[in-house]
Amino acid sequence: MSTSTQTSKTLYEKLVETHTVARLDDQNVLLYADLHIMNEYTSPQAFAGLAQTGRKVLQPGQNLAVVDHIIPTHPTTIRVIQDADSALQASNLKRNCEMHGIPFYDANDRYQGVEHVIVPEHGMVRPGMVILCGDSHTTTYGALGALGFGIGTSEVEHVLATQTLVYRLARTMRIHVSGRLPFGTTSKDLILMIIRKISAQGARGYAVEFCGEAIHALSIEARFALCNMAVEAGARGALIAPDQMAFDYLTQRCPDLKGESLAQALNDWRHLRSDAGATFDAEYSFDAADVEPYVTWGTSPDQAIPITGCIPELSSIEDETERQTVDRALRYTRLSPGSALEGVPVQHIFIGSCTNARIEDLRAVAEVVKGRKVAKHVRAMIVPGSGEVRRQAEVEGLADIFLDAGFEWRQPGCSMCLAMNDDVLAPGIRCASTTNRNFEGRQGREAITHLMSPAMAAAAAVTGCITDVRNLGA
Amino acid sequence: MTRLSKIEGVAAPLPIANLDTDQIIPKQFLRRIDKAGLADGILYDMRFDSNGDKRGDFVLNQPAYADSKILVAGQNFGCGSSREHAVWGLLEFGIKAVIAPSFGEIFYSNAMNNNLLLVALEENAVEAILRDVINPQYSQICIDIEAMTVRSHSQSASFSLSERHRRMFLEGLDMIxxxxxxxxxxxxxxxxxxxxxxxxxxxxxxxxxxxx
Structure with a gap:
C-alpha cells in the first residue's frame, strides 16, 4: 500500500483509516467490520470453532446470515431442501443464528435471496462501510462506496468473535473509464473487456477505484455488476465514489434515515471520495466507446472476446505458457482457435447470480424476449436474485413475458452460478450464462460456460446460439 | 497449531495457470458442516474420470508422485471462490506447501491461517524448479521456513514471508x-x-x- 505521508488520500485509504482499531505491524491493521454476512456453506466450521473454544459473538446486530448457495430453485411455493447434507447446512445455520442472536433469512423467508442482492436491496450497504462475507463476490458493495471483500472461514470465525479482521493492506489502483457505453452494451461487457485487457490477475493485490464519466453514468445496479466482477481480475476490493445517483438509491432504501438523520448521513457520504492529489500505485484508463458485447470463450474470465471478434490463433501467441493455457481452455470448451463465437449453438441459458439477477437485468432480458420464443432444444431458466426481485418482476409483467417465451421462472438462489444445489449442467452442455465464472466444471463437470450480459443471454435463448443482440432487431 | 520449520518431500508439477478453488475442490464436496473427508475432493475432476476411475495420466495418480507433499504450480494459484475447503482439503491430502509465481488473495490468507505454506517465486525460478521435479528422480524439494529458502535438485531460491506469517508458522499463534x-x-x-x-x-x- 502507498503509505503516503501527504495529506491527499484515496477513498480506499480513508475507508481503511476510519475502520482501523489498531495498527498491528507495517502490513496489517485490525480492521473493524460494520457488517458481516454469512451463508450456509462457508460459516459452519466457524461456528463450530466458537463452540469449541466457548467464545461468543461480540456484536450480533452487525451480522446477518442467509441460506442461498445450496437452496433448490424449483418454482414451488414452499421450498424443501431434499438433499440431506444441504438440509443440514441450512438447519445448522438457523440453529447457530438463533443461539447467537444473529439476524437470519431462512429458505422460505419472503426476503430470502442471493446474499449480495438482498443486502443492498434493503439498505444495509451504505457508503463508507466495511463489509465482510465468506464469499469472494463481496466486492459488489463498492458500487455504493463501501469496502467489501471476501474472507475465508477462519476469518469468519475471527469476525464473529471480535467484529474485526486482521487485515493485510492492499495496494491502490484507479481505473478511469471515459465516454459512454455504446448501444447494446452494459457494465457486464465493460468489466469483461477490462478483465480481458488486464488479465485474471491484473488487479491481484489491489483495491480498485473505478471513476470517470462512463462509470457515473451507470445505474447503481449496473455498478453492482461491475464491482462484483472486479474480483475476477484478482481485486481485493472495488470502489466507486458515491454520487447523487447513489444518494437517491440509498434514500429510497433506508427508511430509518429521514430529516436530520438523513441530512447527517448525506453530509458524511458526500466526503467519501479520493482527494484530488491522491496517488495510486497503478492506473489504467479505458474508453467506453471501445466496449462491444463481450463473451468468454475459455475457462477463465479473462478469456473473452467482443462478439464481432475471433478466438486467438495458437500460432499468434508467443509465450509458451500462455499458448498452453489457451490450448487447454479450448480443448475444454470444444472450440477451435481462430473461430468466431457468433453462431455457436447453446443448449442452456442461465440468467441469475449475484452479478446479473436484479430487476434491471430482468427488464433487459424481457425487452429482448418479448414476443419471441426460446429456441427449440434450448432449456432457459431465470433465477431472480431475491424474493423482492421476483415479486417486482411479477408486478411489472416481466414474469409473464418470460413464461410466454418458454423460460422457467424460478425461486431465488445462487443456483447454477456454482451449481451447489440441484441445478447442475450435464457434461458437454453449452450454457449462455449471466454469471461471473467460466471455470472448468463450475456449472457441472465438463459443462461449458459462456459469460455474457443478460441481453446477450436473452438473444442466445431466442436464437439458440451465441448472437450479437445488436443485430436482433425489434 | 502445529509448529513447522522445514518442509521436505516429493513435489508434484502442476503447471496450470489460474488453477481456481472450484477445481481444487469442486462444489459437491462442500456440503458438510465439518472439515472431514475433504481430501477426497481435491482436484477431483483431474484425478478421476467421469466414471469415478483414477486417471492414470494425472501426476498425483502416478506412483512416483503419490506421496507428494509439495505442489509446484502456475500463476494465480487458488484464484476464485473464497472456499477455505480448498486449503483444508489440500492439507488433509498431505500437501504442506505450494510453490507458484502468484496466488489468489483470499486463498493466500486462508492458507496462512491454516499453516499451508505458500511460496511465491519469480516465474522463471518456478519454471526452473518445474524442470527438476518433472523428473521423478529429481522431485525432492526442501523448504526451510526459518531461513526462507527453497532447494530443489538443481535450484535454490529465497522467498519472502511477512514477519507475522513467519511467526505463525514457527511459533503458532492464536489469532482470535x-x-x-x-x-x-x-x-x-x-x-x-x-x-x-x-x-x-x-x-x-x-x-x-x-x-x-
Whole structure:
C-alpha cells in the first residue's frame, strides 16, 4: 500500500483509516467490520470453532446470515431442501443464528435471496462501510462506496468473535473509464473487456477505484455488476465514489434515515471520495466507446472476446505458457482457435447470480424476449436474485413475458452460478450464462460456460446460439 | 497449531495457470458442516474420470508422485471462490506447501491461517524448479521456513514471508485470542464510530426487525 505521508488520500485509504482499531505491524491493521454476512456453506466450521473454544459473538446486530448457495430453485411455493447434507447446512445455520442472536433469512423467508442482492436491496450497504462475507463476490458493495471483500472461514470465525479482521493492506489502483457505453452494451461487457485487457490477475493485490464519466453514468445496479466482477481480475476490493445517483438509491432504501438523520448521513457520504492529489500505485484508463458485447470463450474470465471478434490463433501467441493455457481452455470448451463465437449453438441459458439477477437485468432480458420464443432444444431458466426481485418482476409483467417465451421462472438462489444445489449442467452442455465464472466444471463437470450480459443471454435463448443482440432487431 | 520449520518431500508439477478453488475442490464436496473427508475432493475432476476411475495420466495418480507433499504450480494459484475447503482439503491430502509465481488473495490468507505454506517465486525460478521435479528422480524439494529458502535438485531460491506469517508458522499463534485481548479497545472503537455514524449501529438487527 502507498503509505503516503501527504495529506491527499484515496477513498480506499480513508475507508481503511476510519475502520482501523489498531495498527498491528507495517502490513496489517485490525480492521473493524460494520457488517458481516454469512451463508450456509462457508460459516459452519466457524461456528463450530466458537463452540469449541466457548467464545461468543461480540456484536450480533452487525451480522446477518442467509441460506442461498445450496437452496433448490424449483418454482414451488414452499421450498424443501431434499438433499440431506444441504438440509443440514441450512438447519445448522438457523440453529447457530438463533443461539447467537444473529439476524437470519431462512429458505422460505419472503426476503430470502442471493446474499449480495438482498443486502443492498434493503439498505444495509451504505457508503463508507466495511463489509465482510465468506464469499469472494463481496466486492459488489463498492458500487455504493463501501469496502467489501471476501474472507475465508477462519476469518469468519475471527469476525464473529471480535467484529474485526486482521487485515493485510492492499495496494491502490484507479481505473478511469471515459465516454459512454455504446448501444447494446452494459457494465457486464465493460468489466469483461477490462478483465480481458488486464488479465485474471491484473488487479491481484489491489483495491480498485473505478471513476470517470462512463462509470457515473451507470445505474447503481449496473455498478453492482461491475464491482462484483472486479474480483475476477484478482481485486481485493472495488470502489466507486458515491454520487447523487447513489444518494437517491440509498434514500429510497433506508427508511430509518429521514430529516436530520438523513441530512447527517448525506453530509458524511458526500466526503467519501479520493482527494484530488491522491496517488495510486497503478492506473489504467479505458474508453467506453471501445466496449462491444463481450463473451468468454475459455475457462477463465479473462478469456473473452467482443462478439464481432475471433478466438486467438495458437500460432499468434508467443509465450509458451500462455499458448498452453489457451490450448487447454479450448480443448475444454470444444472450440477451435481462430473461430468466431457468433453462431455457436447453446443448449442452456442461465440468467441469475449475484452479478446479473436484479430487476434491471430482468427488464433487459424481457425487452429482448418479448414476443419471441426460446429456441427449440434450448432449456432457459431465470433465477431472480431475491424474493423482492421476483415479486417486482411479477408486478411489472416481466414474469409473464418470460413464461410466454418458454423460460422457467424460478425461486431465488445462487443456483447454477456454482451449481451447489440441484441445478447442475450435464457434461458437454453449452450454457449462455449471466454469471461471473467460466471455470472448468463450475456449472457441472465438463459443462461449458459462456459469460455474457443478460441481453446477450436473452438473444442466445431466442436464437439458440451465441448472437450479437445488436443485430436482433425489434 | 502445529509448529513447522522445514518442509521436505516429493513435489508434484502442476503447471496450470489460474488453477481456481472450484477445481481444487469442486462444489459437491462442500456440503458438510465439518472439515472431514475433504481430501477426497481435491482436484477431483483431474484425478478421476467421469466414471469415478483414477486417471492414470494425472501426476498425483502416478506412483512416483503419490506421496507428494509439495505442489509446484502456475500463476494465480487458488484464484476464485473464497472456499477455505480448498486449503483444508489440500492439507488433509498431505500437501504442506505450494510453490507458484502468484496466488489468489483470499486463498493466500486462508492458507496462512491454516499453516499451508505458500511460496511465491519469480516465474522463471518456478519454471526452473518445474524442470527438476518433472523428473521423478529429481522431485525432492526442501523448504526451510526459518531461513526462507527453497532447494530443489538443481535450484535454490529465497522467498519472502511477512514477519507475522513467519511467526505463525514457527511459533503458532492464536489469532482470535490475541485480538480478544483488545476487546475493550474494539468496543470503545465501535462506540466512537457509532457516535459519528449512528446509522451503522445494529444495522443488520434493525433491518431484520423492519422486514417482518
Amino acid at each position: 485470542g490475541a485480538t480478544l485481548s483488545m476487546e475493550d479497545q474494539i468496543r470503545a472503537f465501535a462506540q466512537a464510530h457509532w457516535q459519528h455514524k449512528p446509522w451503522l449501529k445494529d444495522i443488520a438487527a434493525t433491518t431484520r426487525k423492519r422486514l417482518v
